[in-house]
Amino acid sequence: xxxxxxxxxxxxxxxxxxxxxxxxxxxxxxxxxxxxxxxxxxxxxxxxxxxxxxxxxxxxxxxxxxxxxxxxxxxxxxxxxxxxxxxxxxxxxxxxxxxxxxxxxxxxxxxxxxxxxxxxxxxxxxxxxxxxxxxxxxxxxxxxxxxxxxxxxxxxxxxxxxxxxxxxxxxxxxxxxxxxxxxxxxxxxxxxxxxxxxxxxxxxxxxxxxxxxxxxxxxxx
Amino acid sequence: xxxxxxxxxxxxxxxxxxxxxxxxxxxxxxxxxxxxxxxxxxxxxx
Amino acid sequence: xxxxxxxxxxxxxxxxxxxxxxxxxxxxxxxxxxxxxxxxxxxxxxxxxxxxxxxxxxxxxxxxxxxxxxxxxxxxxxxxxxxxxxxxxxxxxxxxxxxxxxxxxxxxxxxxxxxxxxxxxxxxxxxxxxxxxxxxxxxxxxxxxxxxxxxxxxxxxxxxxxxxxxxxxxxxxxxxxxxxxxxxxxxxxxxxxxxxxxxxxxxxxxxxxxxxxxxxxxxxxxxxxxxxxxxxxxxxxx
Numbered sequence: 001x002x003x004x005x006x007x008x009x010x011x012x013x014x015x016x017x018x019x020x021x022x023x024x025x026x027x028x029x030x031x032x033x034x035x036x037x038x039x040x041x042x043x044x045x046x047x048x049x050x051x052x053x054x055x056x057x058x059x060x061x062x063x064x065x066x067x068x069x070x071x072x073x074x075x076x077x078x079x080x081x082x083x084x085x086x087x088x089x090x091x092x093x094x095x096x097x098x099x100x101x102x103x104x105x106x107x108x109x110x111x112x113x114x115x116x117x118x119x120x121x122x123x124x125x126x127x128x129x130x131x132x133x134x135x136x137x138x139x140x141x142x143x144x145x146x147x148x149x150x151x152x153x154x155x156x157x158x159x160x161x162x163x164x165x166x167x168x169x170x171x172x173x174x175x176x177x178x179x180x181x182x183x184x185x186x187x188x189x190x191x192x193x194x195x196x197x198x199x200x201x202x203x204x205x206x207x208x209x210x211x212x213x214x215x216x217x218x219x220x221x
Numbered sequence: 222x223x224x225x226x227x228x229x230x231x232x233x234x235x236x237x238x239x240x241x242x243x244x245x246x247x248x249x250x251x252x253x254x255x256x257x258x259x260x261x262x263x264x265x266x267x
Numbered sequence: 268x269x270x271x272x273x274x275x276x277x278x279x280x281x282x283x284x285x286x287x288x289x290x291x292x293x294x295x296x297x298x299x300x301x302x303x304x305x306x307x308x309x310x311x312x313x314x315x316x317x318x319x320x321x322x323x324x325x326x327x328x329x330x331x332x333x334x335x336x337x338x339x340x341x342x343x344x345x346x347x348x349x350x351x352x353x354x355x356x357x358x359x360x361x362x363x364x365x366x367x368x369x370x371x372x373x374x375x376x377x378x379x380x381x382x383x384x385x386x387x388x389x390x391x392x393x394x395x396x397x398x399x400x401x402x403x404x405x406x407x408x409x410x411x412x413x414x415x416x417x418x419x420x421x422x423x424x425x426x427x428x429x430x431x432x433x434x435x436x437x438x439x440x441x442x443x444x445x446x447x448x449x450x451x452x453x454x455x456x457x458x459x460x461x462x463x464x465x466x467x468x469x470x471x472x473x474x475x476x477x478x479x480x481x482x483x484x485x486x487x488x489x490x491x492x493x494x495x496x497x498x499x500x501x502x503x504x505x
Contacts, residue, residue: 147430151423155413164409165427168402171395172437211430218422224318227382231321231375235328238367239479245363246486253493257505260497 003088007096008103015104021069025105026112029062033116044121051120052130052181059109059134060141060170066105067145067162070097071216075153081220090213098146098212106138122185129184133177133197140201143208144169150215173200274351276492277501283485290482294475301471309464321379322465327473329372331480332400333435335365339407340432343425355421356495358428359411360488364480366404373397392441396434403431417495 015022036054037047074080083093113134114127122130148166155161180193273279305323312319339361346354376394377387388394411424461469496502 151410151427157413161409161413165406168399171399211426214426218426224316224382227318227378228320231324231378234374235324235371238371242367242483246483249490253490257493257497257502261503264503
C-alpha cells in the first residue's frame with residue numbers, strides 16, 4: 001500500500017469514527033444557506049440573483065471551519081512527526097490527507113449544494129454549473145487551506161490568523177466559481193470561469209503539496 | 222465636493238502614513254537600543 | 268570575492284547605517300522635483316481637470332506595493348535557500364513599508380475614483396487583487412510574529428510570502444485579462460501617450476518612493492537586527 005492510499009484510508013477511517021467534525025461542517029453549510037433568505041427577504045428575483053454567490057461563500061466558510069483540525073490532531077499527538085520519519089515520501093501521505101479532507105468536507109458540500117440552491121430558485125443549468133464549479137473549486141480550497149493550516153501549526157492567534165491567511169487565498173476561487181454560476185444564470189457561457197478554475201486546480205495540485213510538505217517540516221523543526 | 226477636497230484627502234493621507242511610519246520606526250529603534258542597554262546592565266551584574 | 272560578507276547581521280548593520288541617510292536624502296530631493304513637476308509644471312488635464320494629479324501619488328504607490336512584495340519574496344526565497352537569519356530579517360523589514368504603500372494606493376485610488384468614475388470602490392479585478400495584496404502583507408506580518416521562536420516565524424512567513432507571490436501577476440495583468448474600470452497600461456516600455464511633464468512627474472515620484480522605501484526598510488532592518496542580536500558582543504559594544 002503506498003503512502004497516498006494509506007493516509008487517505010486512515011483519515012477517512014478517523015472521520016468515520018468521529019463524525020462530529022464532518023457533520024458540523026455540513027450542518028453549518030446548510031444552516032447559513034438557509035439563514036440568508038431569512039435575512040434578505042424571500043423575494044424570488046433577489047434570491048435568484050444572489051444565490052450562486054451566497055452558496056459559494058457559505059461553502060467557503062464551511063470549508064474554512066474544518067481547516068484547523070486538518071493537521072492539528074496529528075501534530076499534537078506526534079503522529080505527524082512519525083509519518084515524516086517514515087520511509088514513505090512526504091508528498092504522498094500529505095496529498096492523501098488533503099484528498100481525505102476534501103472527501104470529507106468539499107465533496108459533501110458539492111453534493112448538497114443543488115439541494116440548498118433550490119431554496120434560491122435557481123434553474124437547472126445554473127444548479128449544474130454551481131455544483132460543477134464546487135466540484136472543481138473545493139479541492140483547490142482544500143489544497144490552499146492545507147498550506148495555510150500547516151503554516152499555522154502551533155501558532156498563537158489560532159483561528160483568526162488562519163482566517164487572515166486562508167481567506168485572501170480563497171478569493172480567486174470564489175470569484176471564478178460564483179462567476180461561472182452567475183454567468184450561466186445570465187445566459188452566458190460559464191466555460192471561461194470553469195476553465196480558469198480547472199487551471200487553478202491543476203496548478204494547485206502541482207505546486208501546493210510541496211508547499212504543504214515544506215510547511216510541515218518547518219512546523220516540526 | 223470640489224476637486225481640491227479629493228486632492229487634499231489623497232496627499233494628506235499619504236503624508237500622514239509616511240509620518241506614522243517614520244514615527245513608529247523611531248520608536249522601534251529607541252526600544253531596541255533600550256533593550257540592548259538592559260542586556261548590558263545584566264552582563265555588568267555578572 | 269566573498270558574496271556573503273554582508274549576510275552577517277553585524278556587517279549589514281553598518282552598511283545599512285551608511286546607506287539609509289543617503290536614501291532618505293535622495294528621496295527628499297526626488298520628491299521635491301517630482302511634486303514640483305506634478306503640481307506646478309504639468310498642465311491641467313483636458314477631461315479630469317486638476318484631480319488627475321492624484322496620479323503622482325497613486326501610481327508610484329501602487330508600483331511600490333507590488334515591487335516591495337516581489338523584493339520581500341526574493342529575500343524570503345534567499346532566507347529559505349541559504350537558511351540565513353538576515354534574509355528573513357530583511358523580509359520582515361520590507362513588509363510594513365509595503366503594506367503602507369498598498370494602503371496608500373487603495374486610499375488614493377478611492378479618492379481618485381470618486382470624482383472621476385463616481386464611486387470610491389468598484390470591485391474590479393485590479394482593486395480586489397490589490398486589496399488581497401494588503402491582506403497578504405498583514406498575513407505575513409501576523410504569521411512572522413505568531414511564534415515564540417523567531418526563526419520558526421521567519422521560515423513560516425517566508426513560505427507564505429512565496430505562496431502569495433502568484434497574486435502579483437494577477438494584479439499586473441488584470442487590466443489586460445478583464446474588461447474593467449481600470450484602463451489598460453498607459454506607460455509601457457515602448458513609449459507612452461501621456462504628456463511628457465506628467466510622465467516625468469510620475470517617474471520622479473516613483474523613484475522618490477523607491478528611495479524612501481529603501482531608507483525606511485534599512486532603518487527598520489537595523490532595529491530588527493538590534494532586537495534579534497541584542498545578546499551578541501558586537502551589539503552590546505555599540
